[in-house]
Each structure stands twice: as C-alpha cells, then as structure tokens.
Amino acid sequence: MTTADAVRGRLRPGRVLALGAAGDGAWLTEEAARPVLLRAAAGVPGIRLERVRLGLADPEGAAPFVVPPPPSALPPGPLRISGECTVGAGVVRPLPALASALREALFTAAGALDLVVDAVDLHVAGVHEDEAGAPRSDRGRGAAPVEGTAAVEGPVGRAAAAVPGVSRLTAALGAPVHLASDHVRVEVAVARGHRPLDVVRAVRTAVAGSLDDDRPVTVLVTAVDEEVDEEEEAS
Known part of the structure; x- marks a missing residue:
C-alpha cells in the first residue's frame, strides 16, 4: 500500500460524529x-x-x-x-x-x-429526467471488513464481537481494537435494525468487563450492515 492509499483510507470514513451524550463514549462515521x-x-x-x-x-x-x-x-x-x-x-x-x-x-x-x-x-x-428517487449510492463504501478469526482474538475483540447487534469488527482507522495507556477504542459495524447507541453501550459494558483495569472504553461505529435475505443468499 502506498502512502497516498493509506491517506485515502483514513479520509474515507468522513467526519466522525458523536452519538448520544458526551459521556457515552460513542461515535459514528x-x-x-x-x-x-x-x-x-x-x-x-x-x-x-x-x-x-x-x-x-x-x-x-x-x-x-x-x-x-x-x-x-x-x-x-x-x-x-x-x-x-x-x-x-x-x-x-x-x-x-x-x-x-x-x-x-x-x-x-x-x-x-x-x-x-x-x-x-x-x-x-x-x-x-426520471421521477424515481433512487440514490446514486445506496450502500456507500463503509469500512473494510476485518477478515479471519485473528481480528477478534484477545478478550477485548471477543467481548465486542459477541454483543448482539454487532455484525462484525471493522478497521477504518487502522485496527479493530486500539489499546492505549489511557483508553481502549473498538470499531464495529452495527446490524441494520439495531439502535447504534444501544449497541455501543452494550459493547462498552462488555469490553470494560474484559479488562483488568478501569480504562475508559470508546466505540466507533463505521458501518450499518444490511441484513442478509436467506433466499437471496441461497440463490
């Protein structure tokens, strides 16, 4: 990956918007x-x-x-x-x-x-010319999915991935789990039909329970995933 590709990848999520109140530790791209x-x-x-x-x-x-x-x-x-x-x-x-x-x-x-x-x-x-209101890009680009089981290894990743409403971990800003000395940040995609703030609060609780210290937990939602239609998937 070139430096230009890396910069474009970081800019792709657009603005990072706060969810809920200031103390919720929740953001959505x-x-x-x-x-x-x-x-x-x-x-x-x-x-x-x-x-x-x-x-x-x-x-x-x-x-x-x-x-x-x-x-x-x-x-x-x-x-x-x-x-x-x-x-x-x-x-x-x-x-x-x-x-x-x-x-x-x-x-x-x-x-x-x-x-x-x-x-x-x-x-x-x-x-x-046409009267249909179809948008030019329905799904958007979103965040690249994290492939393989290695992405959820470790207590923080496993705790976040197991929360109902989390469809996958993502890596829009570099890694699905960011462990810093003063906080922990997790990136997730939320399944469509689930309230993002409810999912984020559940992820924060689950991740905090997986830590052996009291570092604050923040969660970044980088995609809202479509539910897969079973008939379409079979076809």
Missing part, C-alpha cells in the same frame, strides 16, 4: 450514516438527494470531550445535515412540499441512528 440517509431520501417521490454531509450545527457550542475521542472526531453537539438535491422533470408537487417531506425523512433517519440533528439544509441544484 459520516460514511456509515450516508447510505442510511440516502435510503430514507429515496422513499420521497419526485425529489432525489444527490449529495449529503453532516457537521456540527453550532461548533462554538459543542460540548467538551469526556472520554478520549477517535482521531479527528467532532465534539458532542447537535448536527446539521446539508444536502444537494434535484427534482424530477414534470413533477407537479410544489417544491416547498417536496423539500419539507425530504427534510422530515432525513430527520427521522438520523434519529434512528441516534444522531441529534437540529437542522436540515437543502439546496435544489436542478432537475433529473
């Missing part, structure tokens, strides 16, 4: 949130979300870190979703109504991810 938001937007007919970003709504009012954060993490605080969208050619529904429906869908999807969002800003960039 922007790249994990993006496909969930795109799926929600695709359910609003007549308007298509082309690009979406998340950031702090009020950087000056963000809370201080209580536990050691992941690299480049944003401090805890309400978020703003910024989106660029296009409207279907020939759609007769008024634009304010379309934008309101899209905002509501994004607020709901962000809430299901346990992200606190104060505002959704939308910019209408033009029109698209």
Whole structure:
C-alpha cells in the first residue's frame, strides 16, 4: 500500500460524529450514516438527494470531550445535515412540499441512528429526467471488513464481537481494537435494525468487563450492515 492509499483510507470514513451524550463514549462515521440517509431520501417521490454531509450545527457550542475521542472526531453537539438535491422533470408537487417531506425523512433517519440533528439544509441544484428517487449510492463504501478469526482474538475483540447487534469488527482507522495507556477504542459495524447507541453501550459494558483495569472504553461505529435475505443468499 502506498502512502497516498493509506491517506485515502483514513479520509474515507468522513467526519466522525458523536452519538448520544458526551459521556457515552460513542461515535459514528459520516460514511456509515450516508447510505442510511440516502435510503430514507429515496422513499420521497419526485425529489432525489444527490449529495449529503453532516457537521456540527453550532461548533462554538459543542460540548467538551469526556472520554478520549477517535482521531479527528467532532465534539458532542447537535448536527446539521446539508444536502444537494434535484427534482424530477414534470413533477407537479410544489417544491416547498417536496423539500419539507425530504427534510422530515432525513430527520427521522438520523434519529434512528441516534444522531441529534437540529437542522436540515437543502439546496435544489436542478432537475433529473426520471421521477424515481433512487440514490446514486445506496450502500456507500463503509469500512473494510476485518477478515479471519485473528481480528477478534484477545478478550477485548471477543467481548465486542459477541454483543448482539454487532455484525462484525471493522478497521477504518487502522485496527479493530486500539489499546492505549489511557483508553481502549473498538470499531464495529452495527446490524441494520439495531439502535447504534444501544449497541455501543452494550459493547462498552462488555469490553470494560474484559479488562483488568478501569480504562475508559470508546466505540466507533463505521458501518450499518444490511441484513442478509436467506433466499437471496441461497440463490
């Protein structure tokens, strides 16, 4: 791997967003949130979300870190979703109504991810020919899966992997388990249908129980995995 590849890999998760309160020790990558938001937007007919970003709504009012954060993490605080969208050619529904429906869908999807969002800003960039609201990238790139049993060796990895709702360990920032002198960080993917913050809290409890000291535990969610349809898997 070249130096440029390594830098691109570190940048790929996008912004690292706080989940819950400052003391929850929970973060979720922007790249994990993006496909969930795109799926929600695709359910609003007549308007298509082309690009979406998340950031702090009020950087000056963000809370201080209580536990050691992941690299480049944003401090805890309400978020703003910024989106660029296009409207279907020939759609007769008024634009304010379309934008309101899209905002509501994004607020709901962000809430299901346990992200606190104060505002959704939308910019209408033009029109698209088809009326389908399908997003350009439904799944997103997410974090590379950790292959093999070696990734979960050790008490911390085994404890995290065994928590219900954890579909796999990930390594978006270098390793699935980061052991530092003052904290422990674990990266996970959450199975779709599970509340990320509930899973993170369970992972923190499980990992803390596997340690022989009282180092604080932080958890970074880097993907929300689709549930595999058994009929599709068999085919």
